[in-house]
Amino acid sequence: MAEADxxxxxxxxxxxxxxxxLSEDGTHSVLVLEYGGTDxxxxxxxxxxxxxxxNMAHYDWGYRSEPEPHLGGRQLVCPRGKVxxxxxxxxxxxxxxxxxxxxxxxxxxxxxxxxYADVLPYFQRMETSHGGQTGWRGTQGPLHVTRGRRAxxxxxxxVEAGAQAGFELTEDYNGEKQEGFGPxxxxxWRGRRWSSANAYLKPALKRSNLNxxxxxxxxxVIENGRAVGVEVERGGRIETVRARREVILAASSINSPxxxxxxxxxxxxxxxxHGIEVVADRPGVGANLQDHLELYVQQxxxxxxxxxxxxxxxxxxxxxxEWLLFKSGDGTTNHFESAAFLRSKAGVEYPDxxxxxxxxxxxxxxxxxxxxxxxxxxxxxxxxxSRGRVKLTSSDPKALPSILFNYMSQEQDWADFxxxxxxxxxxxxxxxxxxxxxxxxxxxxxxxxxxxxxDVIRDEVESAxxxxxTARMGRADDPMAVVDPECRVIGxxxxxxxxxxxxxxxxxxxxxxxSIMVGEKAADHILGRQPLAPANLPPWINPNxxxxxx
Numbered sequence: 111m112a113e114a115d116x117x118x119x120x121x122x123x124x125x126x127x128x129x130x131x132l133s134e135d136g137t138h139s140v141l142v143l144e145y146g147g148t149d150x151x152x153x154x155x156x157x158x159x160x161x162x163x164x165n166m167a168h169y170d171w172g173y174r175s176e177p178e179p180h181l182g183g184r185q186l187v188c189p190r191g192k193v194x195x196x197x198x199x200x201x202x203x204x205x206x207x208x209x210x211x212x213x214x215x216x217x218x219x220x221x222x223x224x225x226y227a228d229v230l231p232y233f234q235r236m237e238t239s240h241g242g243q244t245g246w247r248g249t250q251g252p253l254h255v256t257r258g259r260r261a262x263x264x265x266x267x268x269v270e271a272g273a274q275a276g277f278e279l280t281e282d283y284n285g286e287k288q289e290g291f292g293p294x295x296x297x298x299w300r301g302r303r304w305s306s307a308n309a310y311l312k313p314a315l316k317r318s319n320l321n322x323x324x325x326x327x328x329x330x331v332i333e334n335g336r337a338v339g340v341e342v343e344r345g346g347r348i349e350t351v352r353a354r355r356e357v358i359l360a361a362s363s364i365n366s367p368x369x370x371x372x373x374x375x376x377x378x379x380x381x382x383x384h385g386i387e388v389v390a391d392r393p394g395v396g397a398n399l400q401d402h403l404e405l406y407v408q409q410x411x412x413x414x415x416x417x418x419x420x421x422x423x424x425x426x427x428x429x430x431x432e433w434l435l436f437k438s439g440d441g442t443t444n445h446f447e448s449a450a451f452l453r454s455k456a457g458v459e460y461p462d463x464x465x466x467x468x469x470x471x472x473x474x475x476x477x478x479x480x481x482x483x484x485x486x487x488x489x490x491x492x493x494x495x496s497r498g499r500v501k502l503t504s505s506d507p508k509a510l511p512s513i514l515f516n517y518m519s520q521e522q523d524w525a526d527f528x529x530x531x532x533x534x535x536x537x538x539x540x541x542x543x544x545x546x547x548x549x550x551x552x553x554x555x556x557x558x559x560x561x562x563x564x565d566v567i568r569d570e571v572e573s574a575x576x577x578x579x580t581a582r583m584g585r586a587d588d589p590m591a592v593v594d595p596e597c598r599v600i601g602x603x604x605x606x607x608x609x610x611x612x613x614x615x616x617x618x619x620x621x622x623x624x625s626i627m628v629g630e631k632a633a634d635h636i637l638g639r640q641p642l643a644p645a646n647l648p649p650w651i652n653p654n655x656x657x658x659x660x
Contacts, residue, residue: 404571
C-alpha cells in the first residue's frame, strides 16, 4: 500500500510547484497522484502547436458547460489538462501575474497575508525573467519567462496604435506598471513549452523522496474528522493511498470541488441528493465559479505578411521539422507577442480589459481560419460580476460534473463587451495600421448598434479558459469560504487545497502564473515556515485614473 507524509492530488500548475517545494529539503516523503499520461511529444512541447492538445481527449478532461442561459443556450468548452503538468501542459503559455490590486482585494475579502506585498516575493521566487523589469522580477526561479522575437511588423503596429490612441505604453506588465501596450510574456524556454512539469516536477522526481502514481482519485478518506488518505482506482482496483501528515488537493477549479463533494465536504443538501454522507457542510464548495470571456476582433491584412501563409500542410511540416531538429523558428512561440492592459473608463483605478494580439485571423481551437491574410485582437473584460457553479451529477467519481458559468448574466457584462469591441475598432483605425488594415472580418461593419453588437457577443464570445474561485479562500468564520488563509479546508483536519479554486476573485490576465504562485506560497504554509518577507514596492497607478480612461 502506497504511503507518504504528503499526498498531492494533481500534477498541474500548483501541484507540481508544491511537490517540488515539499520534497526540496529531503526530510518529507511526497506522493503525487495524477490520472493523465505523459506530456512528452511535439504536440505538447512545441509552443506553436498549442491548439492541438487542448482539443484532444487524450490530454483534456473534455468538460463543457451546461447550456448557458444568457448566450442563447450555447455550451462552451472548458478544457482542463488530463496530463502530467495539468493545464500548464495544454494552455496558451501566456504569463501574467495579475495586477497588484487584485491581490490586495483578496486580502480585503479575508485572505489575510495574500495582499500584493505578500505574494510578490513568491512571484519573484518562482521565476527567472528574461527581459523583465529589474527589482520587480525574479532571476533564479525554476519558471523561465521569456518574450517572443516580435519579428512581424504587426506586433509593433499594435503597440504604436495604442500610443496613437492616447494610451500608456509599458515595457513590463508583470513589473511595476501593468497598464498600457507592450510585449507579451510566455512560459517558453529554449524553444519548448516551459510547463510546471518541466520547471518543477521532472527535476524534483529525481529525488528519492518524491514519487508519482498514475491513478484516478475517487475521494479523500476522512476518519474522525481528519483526512488520512485518498481512495484511488488504478489497474481496475480500488485502494487507499495513506497520508501520514496531510492530503493536498490541487486538481483544478473543476476537479478539486468535485473531489471535496465526493468526500462529503460541500453544500449539505446537494450532497444528500446524491447519497453522500456530510462530513463538513460548506456551501461555498463549487460556488463562486468565475472565468474570463473574450471576443476575436479580426481584420483583413492588405500585405501578405501574416501567419496565414504558414497554415498549409507543407509549411506546418517544415516548421515542425525545424523545431524538432533545432528548437528554432516559428514553432518556438505561441505567437501572442504583443499585449495590452487598459482601463475601460474614468474612475476605474486599474486595468479591467486585456488584449492578446495575433498576426493571423484564426480561432483558439485552430479551426475556421479566415480565408485571407488577417490579424486579430482577443479582447475581454477582466472583472465580470457574473458567477457560476460546479455541481455533482452523481456520486460516481467517473461521472462528469455539471458546470454552469452563468456568463453574461449582468447588464454590466454587455456594456463592458460592447465597449471592448468599439475600443478595438478605434485602435485598429489608428495610422499605425493604415498600411495593413483591410476590411473588418469579424464582427464586420454591419454590426454597429448596441443590439447588433449584443447579437455578435451572444453568438461569438468564447471562454479564455480561466475557470477559478470554486473553493474560495477567506476567514475561517466566513460561511462561504472553503479554505482559510493557510489553505486548510475549513472543518476537516489534515486537508489542504491549493490551486485556482481558492482565488476569492479572478485576477487580471491568464491564470497559470497566479496558480503556480499559490502552490509556492501554500508549500511554506504546509511546512509551517515563516512566509517570505513582504516586498513593499508600490505599483504604478495612472495619475489620471479618476478623470480619464487613458
